[in-house]
Amino acid sequence: MGFRKHLIPFMFLVLSLSACRAAQSQPQNEPASQAESAQSQELTHIRLPMGYIPSVQYAPFYAADQNEFYQEVGLELEFDYSFETDGVALVASNELQFSLASGEQVLLARAKGLPVVFVMGWYKDYPIAVVSKTGQGITSPTELAGKHIGIPGLFGASYVGFRALLQAAGLNESDVTLDSIGFNQVEALAADQVQAAVVYVNNEPYQLQALGYQVDVIPVADYAHLVANGLITNETTLRENPDLVRRMVQATVRGIKFTVTHPDEAYTLSEDYVEGLPAVDETHRVAEVQRYAALYQVDPYGYTDPTAWENMHALLTEMGLLTEPLDILAAYTNDFIP
Numbered sequence: 576m577g578f579r580k581h582l583i584p585f586m587f588l589v590l591s592l593s594a595c596r597a598a599q600s601q602p603q604n605e606p607a608s609q610a611e612s613a614q615s616q617e618l619t620h621i622r623l624p625m626g627y628i629p630s631v632q633y634a635p636f637y638a639a640d641q642n643e644f645y646q647e648v649g650l651e652l653e654f655d656y657s658f659e660t661d662g663v664a665l666v667a668s669n670e671l672q673f674s675l676a677s678g679e680q681v682l683l684a685r686a687k688g689l690p691v692v693f694v695m696g697w698y699k700d701y702p703i704a705v706v707s708k709t710g711q712g713i714t715s716p717t718e719l720a721g722k723h724i725g726i727p728g729l730f731g732a733s734y735v736g737f738r739a740l741l742q743a744a745g746l747n748e749s750d751v752t753l754d755s756i757g758f759n760q761v762e763a764l765a766a767d768q769v770q771a772a773v774v775y776v777n778n779e780p781y782q783l784q785a786l787g788y789q790v791d792v793i794p795v796a797d798y799a800h801l802v803a804n805g806l807i808t809n810e811t812t813l814r815e816n817p818d819l820v821r822r823m824v825q826a827t828v829r830g831i832k833f834t835v836t837h838p839d840e841a842y843t844l845s846e847d848y849v850e851g852l853p854a855v856d857e858t859h860r861v862a863e864v865q866r867y868a869a870l871y872q873v874d875p876y877g878y879t880d881p882t883a884w885e886n887m888h889a890l891l892t893e894m895g896l897l898t899e900p901l902d903i904l905a906a907y908t909n910d911f912i913p
Contacts, residue, residue: 618651621823624662624674625654629849632777632867634841635697639830641844648822654848663807667691672812673823677701678802678887679735679896681906686897690810693907695824696872696879697831698803700796703736706780707771708764709789716744716798725756725769733773736795738894743798761786777866801890802883802907803870817911824911828877835873838864877912 625633636654639645645652655662662674663681667689675697684691705724707713713722719740727733741748756763760772761782774780776794783790795801806827808820834841842860846852855863872878884903891897 617649618646619649619819620651620653621645621673622653622655622671624660624665624671625656626662626675628656629654631842631845631849631852631863633848634838634845634864634867635827635830635834635871637830637845637848638833638837638841639826641847642830642833644826644829644833645823648826650822650826663689663691666807666809669809669811672816672819673806673808675804676807677732677804678884679732679891681802681807682884682887682891682901682903683896685901685906686899691807692810692813692905693802693805693807693879694813694820694911695806695827695877696803697805697827697877698870699872699874700776700794700870701732701736701739701799701801701803702775702777702870703732703739703795704774704776704780705737705740705771705793706760706764706774706783706790708783709791711770711791713771714791714793716740716746716793719744719771719793720746720750722770723752723754725754725760725763725772727758727760727773728755729753735890735894736799736801737773739795739799739801739890740793742890742893764788777870781866799890800880800883800886802879802887803872805872805879813908821911824877825913828913831871831873831876834864835868835871838868875912878909879907881907 623636625636633654636652640652662671663676663684665671666674667684676691676693678693681691681693705713705719711722712718724737726737738748741750754769756769756772760774760779763769764772764783765786765788772779776792776796780790780792806824808823813820838861839857842852842864846854853859881903884907888897888901888903892900
């Protein structure tokens with residue numbers, strides 16, 4: 576009986592030591608923090624130039640990050656909001672693999688021999704518009720004639736979109752008075768420094784309405800089908816690492832889908848990225864996200880329309896920004912959308 580009383584503790588000790596040695600020899604039993612560290616080391620770091628300050632407009636990317644859509648495909652994103660960052664140039668030189676850009680930037684870059692390629696449509700509609708206070712009588716492109724119009728500058732999407740409206744109305748730039756006012760459209764209109772301003776359709780018109788002004792908006796998308804904002808990469812990445820492109824597009828499209836179907840949650844997730852984002856009720860959160868989501872390319876998600884590329888090429892040629900025809904088919908691909 577005494578032997579059994581001593582045997583049981585001894586056997587328990589042997590089994591315990593054996594279990595400890597087995598646990599030490601099996602990596603799957605390592606502490607959770609070590610496992611998470613090993614997993615994080617496997618993620619591919621992606622620095623993504625955004626082109627603007629933190630904003631709810633980037634809700635699809637925030638949602639994809641917070642819901643770990645990027646992490647699930649082995650990616651770790653860093654959002655770059657620096658205005659001085661030229662995402663197109665960095666992607667073209669293969670210093671970065673991805674950037675956000677609009678269609679005209681891709682064609683103008685390729686005209687300079689820069690090998691950038693558009694791989695996913697984020698916006699379906701070109702997001703530029705002309706806005707004016709109600710009462711100015713500026714409700715269609717033809718009514719721009721003779722008007723004093725503010726514009727950020729004679730460059731970029733604002734200028735291209737404005738020229739598309741003039742083209743739709745059969746007007747020349749000399750038919751209007753253009754004033755380069757920087758990104759002060761709201762202030763300039765509020766102070767009646769200009770009669771109308773070139774803006775982003777999902778931004779400044781809402782700011783003016785929040786200030787109590789009634790406005791008339793002329794969206795470029797109502798008159799011209801052009802390539803809007805999307806995700807670009809370069810020919811080297813497409814050739815050498817197409818799986819990276821596929822994973823990046825896949826996760827981003829999931830973020831867009833989530834934002835469209837869960838606008839309330841998408842707004843809430845954006846609060847971690849946008850400093851000072853107002854804490855508003857569900858109705859306002861949904862409305863805020865939906866005014867951006869109305870521009871998204873959703874049918875199918877991520878698709879870029881060949882006709883829009885042809886239209887953009889023709890417009891840039893008419894503006895004199897393209898002097899020789901480009902191989903449009905080399906500028907974009909739909910091969911990576913889900």
